[in-house]
Amino acid sequence: MKQYGMHFFILTCLVLLVSLPTIGLVNYLDASAKTSATYKDTRVAGINISGMTKEEAVVRLDNAVKDFANAPFTVTLVDGTALEVGKDVVSFNIDDTLEAISEPGDYPLITTIDEERIAPYLENQPVTMTMVTPPLVASASKLDSNVALEMVAEENEVVASMTISPTPAMRSALERMNGFEMDAGDMFSLKSFGEDFEALTPLGSSLYKLFAATPFKVLERVPHEVLPSGIELGYDVKIDAGSNFAVQNTEQSPYAIIVLDEGNVMTVQLLGKAFVGAYESRVEEVASVPYQNVIRFSPSLPAGSSSVTQSGQTGESGKLYRIRVTEAGETRELLGFDFYEPVPEIVTKSSVPLPPPEPVEPIIPTFPDETLDDDPFNDDIEDDGLNEFEEQPPVDEDVPASSEEAVG
Template sequence: MKRYGMHFFILACLVLLVSLPTIGLVNYLDVAAKTSTTYKDTRVAGIDVSGMTKQEAVIRLDNAVKDFNNMPFTVAMVDGTALEVGKDVVTFNVDGTLDAITEPGDYPLAVAIDEERLTPYLDNQPVTMTMVTGPLTASASQLDSNVTLETVTEENEVVATMTISPTPAMRSALERMNGYEMNAGDIFSLKAFGEDFEALTTLGPSLYKLFAATPFKILERVPHETLPNGVELGYDVFVDAQSNFAVQNTEQTAYAIIVLNEGNTMTVQLLGKAFEAAYESRVEEVVSVPYQNVVRFSPSLPAGSSSVTQSGQAGESGKLYRVRITESGETLEMLGFDFYEPIPEIVTKSSVPLPPPEPVEPVIPTFPDELLEDDPFGDDVDNDGLYEFEEEPPVFETVPETSEEAVG
């Protein structure tokens, strides 16, 4: 038995000694055949490599790539502006391209786009990553520095827009939104773009108004207990640890959020395929509720005093409708009904009784020693305060004679 095992071991070694050189020779001949094979009627990225071996073609294409990388990409935007993108966002696989060639023809260079490096170039630009990567890849594979986005975005348009004056915290959240893509069925969650709930709450009403003019479904929206100052009735949004604002893309195509930085303001655009109908939002059935006056009493206030403890505010309610406009007319969809209770005006008065009035001595009228205006004697008063009288007419003792004679 031991002798049989020894014979088997010797036989296996002999087989290996014979087969290993043969396998090596076959591999060598295969590699030699590949390296010595020349390409016929073949062009890569527009460069003719006909008659070249693979090694020669690699050198030729590597030199072409080095020349190509000396200038940046020029991306022609839909709005007529141009954007320069560095060539560092692209890597080329020359070996892989040549290995895949099996017959004559025109071939593109195999390239890969580094989205992390591409992202800074797209900040504050009206494009998304998806809109750029395809045309950029196609141009790079042909060693073409000119990239045109028209063929990608010609079916897209701005379907909704808003402009705001953001705080620094709001600006940070908006910058995170730039380029966000919503595929069919995707959900936009406001809390995904920041942790500053106050900033998100301030930003919420504008985004609510933006999406209310689209067919997107409003999944979550919570209003305040009282309508904040500066917020339009019907568009109130409150965000905290338990509350959020979220919408869902119910269309069959993708849409993207584009944020344009315009100095002190920022414009948010919803970019995608035009909707089949026109949409707008409308607040109707607005009702104002007057507030009540409430009087309270407190012993802490001085007697007879009062103060307004709480200012009154009228309550109000309104319904927000999404209006779908077609040739046949309008259809309304109620998105929300907001009601804010009136806040009563509270006046606090002192409950301390007023002290009794102090006794008042009677006032005895006195008459001055001067002439009263209604003196019946007029000015017949001398300097000593005595009345002066006119002299009596003279009295005659005898009857004066007359020249007339008595009759009869």
């Protein structure tokens, strides 16, 4: 039995001694054949490697990549502006590219994007990472330095937009908002883009108007007790420690917020697949409520004085509807009913009584002395028989007759 085992061991060793060199020789011949093989009618990233071995093709493509890295990418944004991006954001795998070639044809270079390196180039730009990455890879794999984002935006369009004149604090929040992407079911929360509630409040009203004209679901929106100045009725949004504005993407496709800085104004666009139907928002059933006049009294005011301590403001209400128009007709969705109570006008009057008037001596009228001749109507004069105003009978007077005999 021991002899049989020894014989088997010796036989195995002999087989290995014969087969290992044979296997090695086969592998060598195979590798040698591959090394000496040349490509036929083959191009990689537009570089013709026909007639080259793999080693020769590696050198040729490596030199082409080095030449390609001498100039930056020119990325044409959706709005037509150009952005330069360094070539350090991409890397190439030449070996794997050549290994994958099995027959003649045109092949792209296997390209990888470094998102950490590309992120600084996209800050404050109206683009997102997912908008830039596919066209950048496509261009780099062909050693093409020109990148046009329109090539990936064929199915995307601006489905809603709004323009605002921002304060510095609002501008800061909008810049952080630029490029924010919402996949299906994702939520947009305004308070995640800033902590200045005074700046976020008017911004929230503008965004509420933007999302009201979309099918997005409004998750949170709180109005003020009194409609702030400059805010349109129906679109009031209050942002504070306990209030926020949030919406949810209820569509099955992703959407991105793009912010375009146009100097004194900034335009916010919602970019994505077109909605089924046309959306708009309307404020209807607007009503006003007159305010009351309230009078109060205070001893702190001078006697007889008053002042308006609170100006009156007319109350108002309105309903915001989301309107969807399709070929089948128009549908309406009530988004909010805002009611603002009237503010009464308060007038404060003095409760101090007025002082009594000072006594005034009576004035006795005086008249000048009068005579009988001056007052023909004086009733105090005794009547001596005839009223001098009565007509007197005529009196006959003797007139001496003239005489011719009279001697002068």
